[in-house]
Amino acid sequence: SYDMITGLSKEELMAKLPEYDALIIRSDTRPDADVIAAGTKLKVIGRAGIGVDNIDLEAATKHGIKVMNTPHANSVATAEQTMTLMLSMCRYTVPAHNSLAAGEWNRAQYVGTEIASKTLGVIGFGYIGRLVARRAQAFGMEIIGYDPYVSLELATAMGAKLVSLDELLANADIITLHSVVTSETTNMINAENIAKMKDGVRIVNVARGKLIDEQALADALISGKVATAALDVYQKEPPEGSPLIGLPNVLHTPHLGASSKEAQTRVGVEMVEEIVDALRGTEFRNVVNKI
Numbered sequence: 001s002y003d004m005i006t007g008l009s010k011e012e013l014m015a016k017l018p019e020y021d022a023l024i025i026r027s028d029t030r031p032d033a034d035v036i037a038a039g040t041k042l043k044v045i046g047r048a049g050i051g052v053d054n055i056d057l058e059a060a061t062k063h064g065i066k067v068m069n070t071p072h073a074n075s076v077a078t079a080e081q082t083m084t085l086m087l088s089m090c091r092y093t094v095p096a097h098n099s100l101a102a103g104e105w106n107r108a109q110y111v112g113t114e115i116a117s118k119t120l121g122v123i124g125f126g127y128i129g130r131l132v133a134r135r136a137q138a139f140g141m142e143i144i145g146y147d148p149y150v151s152l153e154l155a156t157a158m159g160a161k162l163v164s165l166d167e168l169l170a171n172a173d174i175i176t177l178h179s180v181v182t183s184e185t186t187n188m189i190n191a192e193n194i195a196k197m198k199d200g201v202r203i204v205n206v207a208r209g210k211l212i213d214e215q216a217l218a219d220a221l222i223s224g225k226v227a228t229a230a231l232d233v234y235q236k237e238p239p240e241g242s243p244l245i246g247l248p249n250v251l252h253t254p255h256l257g258a259s260s261k262e263a264q265t266r267v268g269v270e271m272v273e274e275i276v277d278a279l280r281g282t283e284f285r286n287v288v289n290k291i
Contacts, residue, residue, distance in 0.1 A: 013038075014035055022275050032056045046069070046275045049267060053181045065291075069288055070270040070286065076260075085230035115136070121145070122143060123178065125147035126149075133160055144172060191219070205229075221244075226249075227249065230250070
């Protein structure tokens with residue numbers, strides 16, 4: 001049996017958790033060490049989605065709890081959101097719409113930039129990064145990628161070139177982020193790395209907000225070093241107090257990367273199947289911690 005309960009505070013979740021063998025969450029629920037310790041019967045935590053940075057993996061491992069995710073279920077939706085933001089950012093779709101809706105007719109103000117023949121730098125050349133690369137290639141973009149965990153042969157086979165991070169930063173016209181959050185990638189888009197980029201570079205982030213030093217990016221957007229940015233994720237969500245909110249050259253969406261009807265269905269079905277198999281002991285798929 002199962003219960004679907006939403007809107008619980010941390011304390012309410014801790015009070016109910018001892019009843020359950022499994023917990024399925026999305027990105028807004030944050031099982032920290034206290035919550036995990038309260039789950040005295042917990043055998044598995046399922047993250048319906050890919051990112052597990054909202055789960056205390058060390059605490060889960062300590063208590064012998066497997067943490068599982070659905071790494072590919074929302075990948076197409078995320079790749080499509082990336083392309084949507086990239087195109088909208090380069091063609092000023094949102095401000096042009098708002099201008100027209102306000103009764104204006106300012107065609108000259110919204111002359112955009114084509115993405116054909118531009119170089120797209122993909123930071124994080126995993127499954128989603130490669131989906132974005134294939135879609136960008138269909139628009140005639142040249143693809144360079146940075147990912148220390150992906151082979152040169154894999155990238156070459158799809159017509160992309162793997163390069164160092166510094167080389168990517170120096171040569172990309174548009175940079176899209178698809179890395180997971182680690183100690184090495186946190187705030188990787190910082191003042192030092194932005195200085196290595198082309199003048200007028202454009203940045204898209206539909207991965208994780210912690211990849212970007214928001215103040216450094218805001219400063220670069222104000223100075224013109226970065227022409228525009230399109231952001232679906234933020235250091236803090238909602239992004240209260242973010243220096244990026246209100247800047248005219250930033251396109252914002254509220255963490256919609258996985259928000260398609262198809263992706264939500266796939267994520268739910270795959271997560272339930274994984275949990276059932278895990279509780280039965282028949283198969284353990286997509287376990288992200290070492291138990």
